[in-house]
Structure formats: C-alpha cells, structure tokens
Amino acid sequence: MVELHQIAAAIYLAAGVGALLGIVLPAPRMSRGAVWGLALGAAVHGVAFATLHRAEPTPALTDLPAAVSLMAWMGNLSLLALMWWLRITGLAAIAGPVSFIAVFFAALRLPHSSGAMVGSGSWPHAHVLLASAGLALLGLAGMAGLLFLIEYRRLKAKRPMSRRMRLPSLEALDRVNVASLAVGFPLLTIGVITGMMWLHQTTGSLWTGSAHETWSAVAWGIYAGLAAARFAGNQGSRQAAASALAGAAFLVFAVVGVGLIT
C-alpha cells in the first residue's frame, strides 16, 4: 500500500513537472500529457486506497497522513472533472507538485498509522470523506485564485502571455473558483456537522475544545464569510481570487500545520 502511494507520488511529481514545462517551453503536447499523467496518478492513488481498505476494513483515515493523502486524491479527481469541463490544462502545473508533497508525506508516515478508527458506524467515514472532499475543493479554489492573480497582474501591466504559454482565461479561472467554493463549502459544512456527530457518539459531547476542532471551526467561519461575500455581496473576481488563495493558505495551516504541531 505504501509502495502504491509512493508510485502515485512519483507520477504526480512527473505530471506537475510536465505541466510546468508545458507552460514554460511551451509544449502543448506536454501539457496534455501532464493531464493524463495526473489522471494516471489519481488511478494509482485510488488503487492504493482500495488496497488499504482491503487490508484494514476500518482504515485509519482520521490519521493526518492518510487524511492529507485522501484530500489530495479527491482534489485531483475534482480538478480532472473541472479540467474536462472547462478544457483547461494549466492547473495541473500546481496540482501535480501539491499532490506529490501531500502523498509523499503520507507515504512516509503511513506505516506508523494507528490502525483502526476510534468509534464505529458511519459518522467517522462520512466526516473524513465529506470534509476531505470539501477541503480538496477549497484548495482547488486557492490554486485557481493564484493563477488568476498571476494572469491578472500581467494583463494589467500590459504584459500579456503568449498564445501557447497562456494560462486559462480569467473567466475560466473565476468559474473554477465559484464552482469549487459553491460545492466545497457545503461539503465542508456537512463534514464539520458529521464530525460533531462522531464526537458526540464517542465522547457524549458535540465540542471538546481540541485544537483540531477549534481551528476547523475558525476555518469554517472564514469560508462562511468568503462564501457570503462571493454569493451574497458584490465581490469582484480579483478579490475573490485573493480571498480563495488566503483561505487555502489558512486551511493548510489549520489542517496540516495544527495536525503536525499537536
């Protein structure tokens, strides 16, 4: 299982490097190949999780490395769906390296995982799967936000990119941002609720005040504000991109940083 994670990490890295070279050289074929590489990495990654599930019917997905790896996998699946929908390849340049770091980190730590989940029933699985999917999509919104800001600055500075090196259009990146937030935030919300239900099942309380719960609640509050500004307010695309990027940076801290510290 660890070997499969390592293989998936290597494929993600190759896809990311390929996508970057595809933009810089520029080589459109390499960019398209990188997307296929990302899909192959996601397939191998999926097999790794299936193998994990067969080995341990209650896999340790609440363990930080496994959860990060699951998030990377779900993020890649979401990204591939978005790239297919919008016909854009540029996002693979960020998704590849990010997935590599996440999965490589997970592969290093997986042998030391604790084994089974604490608790029983469907709450743990629902929490991990929904929260991971939500976090992955919000991470994706952050990536799209980063690319948006790069392209926006170039256009404002009157230094447009060449046709072959071009990133997705501002409009496409904004659509990725909107779609990721529109689906990611509700998933995160349900993930938080199912987490509380799981906590109630195991401790008899909806809130124990742990660092994970506190930072998760803060992250949820931040995203609630971002979603309100985006869908109910009059936030422009540039502010939305910057917010998505800042939100994603906070998520990395809240999920990975806090997990490592504690």
Add this chain to the structure above:
Amino acid sequence: VKIWLLGMNHRTAPLEVRERYAASDPGPLLAKLVEGGDLDEAVLVSTCNRIELLATTPQPEAGRLRLRHFFEHELARDGGADADLDEVLYELADREAVGHVLRVASSLDSMVVGEPQILGQMKDAYRQALSGGTCGPVLSRLFQHAFATAKRVRSETRIAERSVSVARVAVELARQIFEDFEDKRALLVGAGDMIEAALQALQRQGLRSVRVANRTASRAQALAEHFGATPHGLDELEALLHSADVVLSCVGGEGPLIHEPQVREALRTRRSRPLFLIDLGVPRNVDPAVNELDAAFLYDIDDLQDVAAANAAQRRNESLRADDIVREEEQRFDGWLVALQAVPTIRHLRARAEAVRQGELGRALGRLGLEPAQREGVERLTRAIVNKLLHAPLARLRADKDREEGLAMLEAARALFGLDDAEPAAGESDEDPDGPAEPE
C-alpha cells in the same frame, strides 16, 4: 535532373508589377509550360505577395530559357513583359531553389514572418499541379518535404506563436480575459479599419451581439447594418457600457469620451464582471485612469502596438532558429536529389558490366563446348564476380553525401568506367581493349 525556380515577390516587385503576372487558374498555363518537352515538371505558386515558377528539367539551359520565356510572354497578363523584369525576377537553381521553397513554406520569406496562410496557398498550388499532371516525383517530393519542414518549424520554434497585427493582438488579449464570446456583447464606438478587423476577428471567435454608437445617427445606422448590429447615439454611451463586455473605440475629437466614473458605475451594476476596453482613438477616447479599476482592462493603440512590436521581435529571433531547421532539411533533400541523380549512372554501370559479361561469356562458351550444367556454373560464377566487383562502387554512389561530393563521385564513376564514351548494352564492343578475357 535540374531544378529551376523563377519568380518575384513583395520584396523584389511592387504590387503593380506583381498583379500583371498573378495567375488565378494556373492549370492550363502549367500544361502549356511542360508541353514542349524542355521541362519535366512544373508548379506555379501565385499569391498576392509572390509569383514563383518551379520546374525540373533534364536540359538545364533549355529549361531555364523556357521558364524565362514563359514568364515574360505567357504569364504576363497582357502578353508583354515589363522592360525592367530583370530587376524584379530572381532565378534560383537546385539547392538554392530547394532552400527557397522550404523557407517560403515555413513562412520565413513572408511579409509577416510566421503567418500561416502561405502554407495553405502552397498546398493549393501543389494540388493544382498534381491534378493538372504537371507535378511529378521530384517536385512532389520537394513539396511534401516543404510541408513537413513547415510543420517542424511551427512545432519546434515559436515563430507563429504571437500575433503581430494590432487587431489580432486585441483578440488574443480578449481571449485571455474571456473564455468564450457567444454570450458576450461588443460595443463599437466610432469606426475604423482596425476596429473593423478586430471586430471581425472577435466574430470569428463566436461573438454575436454587437452595438454601435456614433455621433451621427445615419453613420451609426450604416455601421450597424454593416456589422449586423443595433445603432445608438453617443448620448446612450453610459447606459451601453453597463451591458458591454468588450468596448472597441475609435472616434476623432478632443479628449476622452469614456470617463473613469462612468466605467466605475458600469462595473458596479455589472457586479464587477470584467470589461475589456480597446481604445484605438488618437487622441484617446477612454480616460487612462479606467485601467486602475479592478475589473477594467484598458489597452490603447500604443499598448497594442507595443505588444505587436514585441511579438514581431520575438518572431524575428525565432526565425533564426527556424533558418537552422530549414538548412538542415535543405541538406537532407539535396542528399536525396543527388542520390536520385546517381540512378541513371548506376543503371548505366550495371548495364555496361552486364554487357561485358555477356559478351565475354558468349565467346568463351562458344570455344569451350561445355555441358549445360557446366555452362550454368560458369554463368553463375561470372555473375557473382561482376556483382562483387560492382558492390563497393554502387554502394558509394548510393550513400548519402553532400552535393559537391556526390556530384564529384558521379563524375569520377562515369570517367573511370567510361560511361560517357559509348552506349551501354547493345552498343558494347566485342573487343576487349585489354586483350583476351581469359587465357587460352
């Protein structure tokens, strides 16, 4: 086989000269050109920027004169050549002609380096010559090689990557802002050639909704009919900005027509959806402060020309890389051409050797009176000796080499084996100049 190219282009001849020689239907002309037999194959490339005749001939000088006569007297629209035709025509042979064809197909010889149309025009010229039966194996091979070279140049360099016309630059910029144009609205303020070119390019990208605003209602009406748009007066400009995604402006007059507060208000009501403003007016029609607004992207004529000039400079740099590719492919084709020229010599040499073998064998067998099986053995032996003796020289003649070396080797082979002295086969003498082939 000699390849000749005779032609004129935008650098050597002005339009009034080129238009006299341009041919819209080259088929009958080409058929007439190869009729006399001085030329084996011919292709005519006739575009607005060049008229070039390409031909192969077994008789270099006669072929060249035929091409020249054809250009001067049959291609000229009114049948009479210009007095100063010598100054505008260029004449290239063999490797130089091959290199030129590869450069033209790769768009390195175009007025706008890297433009894609020339490749299509060359394909058309090739197809017309093929269907007219005037394009044979050599020119077919050359054109196929030219198309492959052009493809290589496009994929290995950035020669065609950036737009160099202001209109195309504007469209490229719009594509970096908007993903598609079907649901976008364009607003034309004023009129002009560049605006028209940019609008047409946007319409090719799928833009459907166009509105025209002009000072005079009649002019607005005329422009609207021309572009399939709805006409408006300039007094409606502020309201029109609210629903426009792309604004193309080119109005004469003094000072800006579109001010920052108007655009700010428009962006507010559009919920900050991006607005792309292309200001081609001199003096400028749009207040430069508009570009400071978050969702507004303003490019004036200087901005667009700066981008176009930077793109053109990059194309020039890339053309140096493309030149290397063309030279490489030119050498490759030339190697094939030299190898092709070796074919008659190889055939001739084989025939000469076979004739000598047959002659000597006939005389020897007549004297020896061998049994059929023995005759067969001797036959095989002589054939094997001839083949082994010829193997090395024929292999050297067939091998890839550069033109000078290849032609020198062909000349040496013809001299060493006396191929230019007599006809092969039937013309071979029974007498062996070195005396009897075999001892008695």
